Amino acid sequence: MAISTVSTTRTPSRFRLLLGEGGTFTRRNPTLVAGGVIISFLALLAIFAPLVTRYDPIALDVVNRLKAPSSEHLFGTDMMGRDLFSRVIYGSRVSLMVGLSVAAIATAIGLVIGLAAGLVRWVDVVVMRVMDGLMAIPSVLLAIAFMALAGSSIRNIIIAITIPEIPRVARLVRGIVMSVREQPFVEAAIAAGTKDIPLLRRHILPSTINPLIVQATYISASAIISEAYLSFLGAGTPPEIPSWGNIVAEGRALFTIAPGAVLFPSIFLALTVLAVNMLGDGLRDRLDPQMQRSLR
């Protein structure tokens, strides 16, 4: 009994660590706060897209095609008369969904593989060789090949982008397990006869959480870029769903006379990725100072 109360108070909780001491938080973590605020704002726009926009993002209105930005159409209209503001706002749904899903799935699968590789010798030998091979294949090209075989749908994009991210998580987790196992407190626990599962739950898993939060944030930034690339190249989101990459790809041909269809989604895309990366940098400085040196 006594032991469990002691162990809950021994270190500041993750929540406390993240929030720091009240009002100084923003001053100490400007990138974290700025990134978080921008992402929250974009997420709200995406969730409340039907309330924010006045037009159906896929409704054709050929009479009003290629209109310049005005109070009627904030970002103008595209070559089929569709309202660009609506399309860009609805497009954020695809990006944020892909970013979140890829980060969550890649982290979960990578965590399991990394733990297994760190603890079980034959898994390490076999699976990590496969992971090395997977990491040698340029990720966007691998995703293009997968999409060419599987056909275009949001589900397939998420799979295509997740696969190349898994080895990065697995390697990170494996590295952490390897170094934690050497720690005196873990050796003591093993010597005291702690079984594998409690050892994992009590000593190894907790050390992976902070680096994984940081890594997942970076993965979602790179997943958002990958989705935009795939859609831009015609191997991504189905053309009937507005996504930033799709809007840019459609606007490409008329870029010289109507640059809005390319520039507005591009600005949103860059801002989103920047905000997620800032969030990642902020979280890294806050949660995982040792990771400073490795970039991704």
Add this chain to the structure above:
Amino acid sequence: MLAYAVRRLIATIPVLFIVAVLIFMLLHLGPNDPAAVIAGDFAQPEHIERIRQQLGLDQPLYAQFFDWIWRVLQGDLGASIYNQQPVLNLVLQRAEPTIALTLSTISFAVIVGIPMGVLAAWKAGSIVDRVVMVLAVTGFSLPVFVLGYILVYVFALNLQLLPVQGYVSYKDGLVPFFRSLVLPTLSLGMIYVALIARMTRASVIEVLNQDYIRTARAKGLSTPPILLIHALKNAAIPIVTTIGLGIALLISGVVVTETVFAIPGVGRLTVDAIVRKDYPVIQGVLLIFTVVYVLLNLLVDLSYSLFDPRIRYQG
């Protein structure tokens, strides 16, 4: 040195083998019939059947794999469904613009990224450092086509300084050749500059805290030689590693850049293959780019021994 090089070369064979297995299995793990995928959308059933037999898809999987890898080793990457040309020829015909763009981007990124990183490390904590780091995060967050279109908008459409798109071969004059590469290089290179600058800064800062740097200062060396001779050389291995690993970003970016600037390279070939559902071409490009990436990183590995002679003698 030769023994070391040979040992490293042999060490890449398992990785290349696993890569080959993965790329081969991709076609078979998908939900669709590989013969139907290769035959394309509008194929007749008998055409699909012919492809199945022609490619040996009715053989057991291991037999197919060794047959395929045997042909790949002889340079036979299959033929395009669209025009029946051998994939290897198609790639070689389009190689020049891609190689030109890649080389100019790597040079640009190294020439800009390393001094930026050294400067930031030297002035760590100052406003210069802050500016460099903000530029690095921004550069890292700008998708290639976003930067590409912004540059086209400013420098080609408004200021009319550079061509909007297209590629001019070096055979048709060096000035137009370089002019056609400026905007693509800037768009593709920014993310790479950011990556290299960040890594350079981090590793130089670490080296600057070492004892031998204090010794160098104590014996009266001024800052530039310390930075260039002592710090940069000792920080070189992580920097060179980053340059090597960053080539993966470059390969993905090349496909996008060639599309933005209508450059008729291997990336453009890939995008045309996506539109035509020409899977053998996509698979061939994937394989070639991966092998190039692995071999370039082998070169990076070998270069370690230039910076740290101890490596030559170790296992």
